[in-house]
Amino acid sequence: MMADTLALLDDADLRRWRACARRFWLHRQAAAEEAAPAPADPTDADVVHGPALDAALRASFPAGVAVPAPRTEADWNLAIARTHAALAEATPQTEGWALLGACLASNDGACARVDLVTRGSHGWRLFKLRYATVGTEADVDAVALWAHVAARSGLRVQSVGLLLVDTGFIYPGHGCYAGLLREVDLGPTLGSRPVGHWLTAMQACARAPEPAVPLGAPCTQPGPCEQLAHCALPEAPARPGDARARLEIVGRELAAQLRAAGHVDLHSVPLDALPDARLRRATRAVQQNAPVLEPAAAPLLRALPYPRRFLRFETIGFAVPVWAGTRPYQVLPFQWSCDTVAAPGQPPEHHGFLADATGDPRRAFAQSLLLALGNDNGPVQAYNAGFERNRLRELAAQFEDLGPALLALAERIVDLFQIARAHYYHPAMAGSWSAKSVFAAIAPDLGAEHFECEGLHTPLEAFARALQPGLQADKLQQLRAALLAHGQRQTAALRHMVALFEQRGEEEASTCPSGPAFRPCSPDQPG
Structure with a gap:
């Protein structure tokens, strides 16, 4: 057993050291002072993977055995003993066997918690599991360290690699996820990772005095360093002028x-x-320092007949698909929101659909949408309408009986993005034409650009949380209420945009300066 397992170097230490020696040193000092284990390596928790991760892994490795994650030095020593015992008991005849979270320690001061170990014909196969389509340089570094620790622990390593999501996989249903994960061999790349030299340099760094702040340290890449406060870096000089006026x-x-x-x-x-x-x-x-709207926008919108509809879709793409017939990361609609204005001056009538956890929502989504919008030929206004049109075309291809009506609905969509881009600009947009930026500029009081519920910041995160099994009923209701309210704010922002363009367009028509620099755009003029 290791005398001080928590003092060993792991792949999280390696990632910090490779990014910035000072970051690594400060973290090691803090860990020693607090006598606490290092934080877990960041995972893909910020990505919506789907509620079936465990089922997917178990389908690929039905005889898998898990080593509980260690938190203390005693836990680590027990986990290392359990790992060696499980590896000793593993037999080649056990189909689908794997050891999940194998814990190892080497005699040169490193430890590893390997995502997955399986038996090969000539030794052990080590894998890092990523619910993603590609790996990163940090993934390769981690696997290189794991292979080093495994070899120094007496294991015969046959191969090392990544397990990534195969986007060509189509989920057949019934929990059959075999084939979802594809293997990527990293053996040829390990020669460029001198792990032994790295460990020696890291140990020397940990014993040395505090390193200086290096030039060009990635203090905010890919996210802010957790040690920024200790470095006391001077604040970056303010950009000259207004950030909204940057070149x-x-x-x-x-x-x-x-x-x-x-x-x-x-x-x-x-x-x-x-x-x-x-x-x-x-x-x-x-x-x-004021918005500009070309007068040509107003007649384009005033020419649209009633009833007018204002439409927004919300979609999700799971790494691990949960509905039969779908692929990893396939863009699937789960919510639509629509305001209908029957005549000028009439109050809007809101309709919507939000999927539940009973199954693939696409057919119910399409049917409810056609029931609400498919009974006339009136315009349907959306922002960046190519997104909605593409979803309708995908639904039409999926459901042949609904196809003609869905395609007809797609032809009725009027793209407010194209009209806004060709005729409007607000300084608060700061060069961005996303719906969030435009909504925040034209209707800040509505809050249509924001979503916040239970610490979640996007509708897709909220919907993914709502699908998690065992969620309390009050939490589920809170998530669904937040999603419905967000949809209403979004369609209200679309209505506000059109009303603003129509009203201000009339005002601009009487005051617009003349001259080529201010010439109004024609409907066909590229923006």
């Missing part, structure tokens, strides 16, 4: 040219230096 709003290449010409931000850029109407409109809005 990159007109594109990186043009921004570089403008910067070379001596411009710091858009406030000093002459409109005639910009090549198209969309960029001139954005710059004009920044310079006058």
